[in-house]
Amino acid sequence: MNTFAVIGLFLAVIVLAVGAYRGLGALTSTLLASLVVILTNGMGIWQGFSEFYMNGYVGAYAGYFLLLCSSSMYANFMNESGSATSIGYQFIDWFGRGKVLLICYAITVVLTYGGVSLFVVIYALAPIAYTLFKEADLPRHLIVAATTAGSATITMTSLPGTPALTNVIPTEFLGTTLTAAPIFGIIASIAFIVMTLLYFNYTEKKARTDNEHWVNPEGLDIANEIQDRSMLPSSVKAFLPIIVLLTIILAGSRFGLNSTMLATGAMLAGTLVVFVLNLDKFKGKSIKKIISSGLEGGIGAIGGFAGVVAFGAVVSKSQAFASIVEWVLSLQMNPYSQGVFATMVVSAITGSSSGGLRIMFSAFTDSFLASGVNLDLLHRLVSISAGALDTLPHSPGIFLTLAVLGLTHKDAYKHIFVTSVVIPTIITLASLGILVMLF
Numbered sequence: 001m002n003t004f005a006v007i008g009l010f011l012a013v014i015v016l017a018v019g020a021y022r023g024l025g026a027l028t029s030t031l032l033a034s035l036v037v038i039l040t041n042g043m044g045i046w047q048g049f050s051e052f053y054m055n056g057y058v059g060a061y062a063g064y065f066l067l068l069c070s071s072s073m074y075a076n077f078m079n080e081s082g083s084a085t086s087i088g089y090q091f092i093d094w095f096g097r098g099k100v101l102l103i104c105y106a107i108t109v110v111l112t113y114g115g116v117s118l119f120v121v122i123y124a125l126a127p128i129a130y131t132l133f134k135e136a137d138l139p140r141h142l143i144v145a146a147t148t149a150g151s152a153t154i155t156m157t158s159l160p161g162t163p164a165l166t167n168v169i170p171t172e173f174l175g176t177t178l179t180a181a182p183i184f185g186i187i188a189s190i191a192f193i194v195m196t197l198l199y200f201n202y203t204e205k206k207a208r209t210d211n212e213h214w215v216n217p218e219g220l221d222i223a224n225e226i227q228d229r230s231m232l233p234s235s236v237k238a239f240l241p242i243i244v245l246l247t248i249i250l251a252g253s254r255f256g257l258n259s260t261m262l263a264t265g266a267m268l269a270g271t272l273v274v275f276v277l278n279l280d281k282f283k284g285k286s287i288k289k290i291i292s293s294g295l296e297g298g299i300g301a302i303g304g305f306a307g308v309v310a311f312g313a314v315v316s317k318s319q320a321f322a323s324i325v326e327w328v329l330s331l332q333m334n335p336y337s338q339g340v341f342a343t344m345v346v347s348a349i350t351g352s353s354s355g356g357l358r359i360m361f362s363a364f365t366d367s368f369l370a371s372g373v374n375l376d377l378l379h380r381l382v383s384i385s386a387g388a389l390d391t392l393p394h395s396p397g398i399f400l401t402l403a404v405l406g407l408t409h410k411d412a413y414k415h416i417f418v419t420s421v422v423i424p425t426i427i428t429l430a431s432l433g434i435l436v437m438l439f
Helices: 003-021 026-040 045-081 083-095 097-113 118-136 142-151 154-158 165-174 182-209 235-254 259-277 287-316 319-330 335-350 353-371 375-386 396-405 409-438
Strands: none
Touching (some): 003 026, 003 287, 003 319, 003 409, 026 287, 045 118, 045 287, 045 396, 083 097, 083 118, 083 235, 118 142, 142 182, 142 396, 142 409, 154 165, 165 353, 182 375, 235 259, 287 319, 287 335, 287 396, 319 335, 335 375, 335 409, 375 409
16 A cells, blocks of 8 residues: 555545635635645646546536526525525424424425435525524524435435435345335434434524524525515415425436436426416516526536535545555455445545445445345445445535535534534444344
């Protein structure tokens, strides 16, 4: 193993994390971090940036440009029509102002368990969450706790039947089903929920104690509380675009349509439904301005995301990455321990749970099948482990989520760390210990 190259790789991740916390900007941070990898791994500087970095950047930009722009426009129309505010008030009526974290968490869980990607959910949920948290007078960074816990834990890894990639990939290698080890999965999900709700209670109380309040996102003027709620769209009109959007996504998924194309089309359809149902609400407003500001919001969000993906592309071409993967895959351990350790390490380096699983299974599937290990339990265990270290500060999804909500790592990463790193790691290690002792 090339020790200098490995040290360079970890130093690059630190540079990226520190840059994010210092507000340096994703593009600048990823360029500096990539330079560290290139110099310490014997790559050509020109090839490292013009080929590896740019291929990753352009690929991410091209792959998500239409989705993120259409999603941002949908969110803008929901906000301008008053639909998001109407939905927010309806949830407040149902559950009360004191449970906004739980409400956002529940909405995110339902949507992601139904097959909706976080890249879509965060845009659809953001304007609703703004209303909820403004009414509760809670700081905006708490939204991240709810959305991360709702999308990157139980609906991604532990709940039986979830359509997330982390649940699909093991079936491709082990021949298991999406509902593998249902009892284990349900117990783990309950543990996730209990620990998550305890954290919600703690962090909300701390925000109140620290006298934190709601502050509008920069550049987004959220209207003051509307005294006459009759001015808002009815709840039926407000919820209908979301129902149409989800119906298109879920129905199209059954026919195996391209998920990005499907989500983009659903967002455009949802935007049209919002407009048609609320023509009276748009009178006197500049539709051109609403469309333009919505589309430009998507462009702003994707820039940082693409930069982090580009950094990942440079890392994947490095000597250090190849050495670490080779070392992890060469370890001789109990099958459960081997699967968990390899998945967690590779997921941490790549910032991707699906990437960690694919690399791990590519190397260990034959030995797993020959070992006589319970494949259903292994499936569920490694799925949960994939979601433990994939959301370290350099994970691309984090940059996107924070950009959409107008936040920084310094503002909100602590919530991501607790809900999608600490809690999943605890559950992973506890589950591994029990399975090793019993089997």
